[in-house]
Amino acid sequence: MEHEVPEGFIPFPPRSGFVDQSGPYYFHAGADPFLARDGAPVTFGFLTDQRHVNPAGMVHGGALLTFADTVMGATVFHTVGRNCATITLNSEFVSAALPGRWIEAKVTLTRITRTLAFVKSELRSGEHILLNASGVWKVFEATARERPGPAV
Numbered sequence: 001m002e003h004e005v006p007e008g009f010i011p012f013p014p015r016s017g018f019v020d021q022s023g024p025y026y027f028h029a030g031a032d033p034f035l036a037r038d039g040a041p042v043t044f045g046f047l048t049d050q051r052h053v054n055p056a057g058m059v060h061g062g063a064l065l066t067f068a069d070t071v072m073g074a075t076v077f078h079t080v081g082r083n084c085a086t087i088t089l090n091s092e093f094v095s096a097a098l099p100g101r102w103i104e105a106k107v108t109l110t111r112i113t114r115t116l117a118f119v120k121s122e123l124r125s126g127e128h129i130l131l132n133a134s135g136v137w138k139v140f141e142a143t144a145r146e147r148p149g150p151a152v
Contacts, residue, residue: 003100009045012074022066027074044071045104048097058096059103059130065091068105068121068133075107076117076137084117089135097125115139 009026012019019025028043044067052063069089076084097103104124111118117139123131 003047004102005047006045006102018066019070022063022070025067025070027071042071042075042107043104044074044107045102048099048101048103050099053099057099059099059101061093061131064093064103064123064131065089065133067103068123068131069135071105072107072119072121072133072135073137075109076112076119076139079109080112080117080139083140084137085140087116087136087138089133091131091133093131094129095125097128097130101125103130112139115141 005026008028010029012023012025012027014020023046026045028045046067048059048063052059054060068091069086072089073084073086102125105121106124107119107121109117109119115138117137118134119137120134121132122129123133
């Protein structure tokens with residue numbers, strides 16, 4: 001099961017840009033997969049391949065950080081219904097993974113204010129913790145349908 005997408009996971013909707021180049025990413029299709037209220041974690045995953053390796057042949061730390069940042073931000077976005085951006089992302093690398101492994105993330109919103117969301121995640125490959133991450137996301141006033149313009 002480490003080398004395939006587990007049952008119950010469905011892909012993120014297609015997007016252009018970096019996220020599609022990094023993934024594909026999946027989320028667990030539970031009753032309400034993105035609403036991480038009351039401290040309930042949301043589960044995400046991705047199947048690593050040769051695109052994700054570092055020179056030592058292990059999954060690159062940047063691939064793990066990209067995954068953590070993306071799924072933590074997606075959890076904030078879908079929970080509050082507004083655009084958000086990473087302010088801080090703190091991480092501790094615990095272990096390494098080989099390509100071809102399923103990486104799973106449990107994401108928990110620890111606190112949401114009107115303009116900030118505090119998030120933590122744990123990335124695992126099987127029973128092995130790979131990465132712990134925590135961060136703060138800026139929650140914008142605009143609704144999800146009102147995308148702010150590019151920064152100048």
